[in-house]
Amino acid sequence: MLHLHNINSFYGEIQVLREISLHVQRGEIVAIVGANAAGKSTILKSISGTVLKVEGKIEFQGNDLTGIPAHQRTEMGLIHVPEGRRLFPTMTVQENLEMGAYAKRARLDRQKTLDQIYEMLPRLQERKKQQAGSLSGGEQQMVAIGRGLMAKPELLMLDEPTLGLAPIMVQWVFDFIRQIRDSGVTILIVEQNATKALEVADRGYVLENGQIVLEGTGQELLNNQALRKAYLGA
Template sequence: MLRLNNVTAGYGATTILHDVSLEVSEGEVVTIVGGNGAGKTTTLRTVSGLIEASAGSITFEGEDITHLPAHQVVNRGITLIPEARQLFPEMTVLENIQMGAYRPAAKSRYDQRLEEVLTLFPRVKERLHQQAESLSGGEQQMVAIARGMMACPKLMMFDEPSLGLAPIVVSQVFEVVKRIAESGTTVLIVEQNVYQTLKVADRAYVIENGRIVMDGQAEELMGDDHIRKAYLGI
């Protein structure tokens, strides 16, 4: 479904990603794990069209999307749940959720999709008419995910969904990710909480200093000595 082939990207004169290659097949949950500054977020932003690759190629469902602007990437069916939620704080929860439904494929399914999303997030349903800034961090994360789901994506990308959340809320967030995957949506997730993300993923890539240094089945990587020492503290 998604393939990055020797992608190099960065910010201005600063190169962050170096010849990154990875792929995500339809129906998979794939994670990219690594430390702070390793290039995880830059990878997602490059796929999203928020950063343009300086070398290499990105294909989605067989189409070259390497140089597409962000709004056209979204229209192809790729949605990014950004780090730190990035809600509109003075808008209501419902208004924030509605912002995700602007692509043509989503507008035609708005009522059905809204019902599905609110069934998945009963706490969000209770707070539809509150301002987003009045919600807890965990509730805001659920709203951000709900907004992304409203776009009816084929591929959902999550950028550090557990950031700043209490452990019990982190477990709830990953349970939601698992349910989204089970519903048929392909998932690509970057996360510093390596233990939690390897539990829900099918496969994983390890990125260090902007380069993919290891990949494999999530269960196998969970038992790898390097992963256990570097990321799990074991």
């Protein structure tokens, strides 16, 4: 469904990603793990079209994404839930969710999708009139993922969805990710919490200094001695 071929990405003069090749198949959960500043977020930004300079070829559902601006990639069902949630702080929870369905592919079904999301996340319905900025971190993450689902994603990319959350919320997020996948959405997740991420993932990639150093199924990576030493603290 998604193929990256030898991607090099730059912020100005600084090269952040080197020769990244990876793929995601329909129905998978794929995790990208690695230390801080390894370039994990940059991979997602390169895919969503929000990095200024990207070399190489990214294919999504058979379409070459080169030259397609970010807002049109959303239109193709390629949805990026950014790190730090990036809600619209003075808009209400409901307005935030509604903005998720801005893309034409989702706009007509806005009300229907919204009802589904309120059914999945009843806490958001209780708080729909509250300003998003006034919610707790966990609730904000619910809104961020819900806003991503409002766009009717084919591929949902989650950037550090558990960052700064309480352990109970971390578990909830990973359970919810499984639930989303079971509803037919493919998932690409970037996480510092490598153990948890690899536990839910079908496959994973390990990123180090902008390069992929290991890949395999979630279980293989969890069992890899070198990786356990370096990242999993075991």
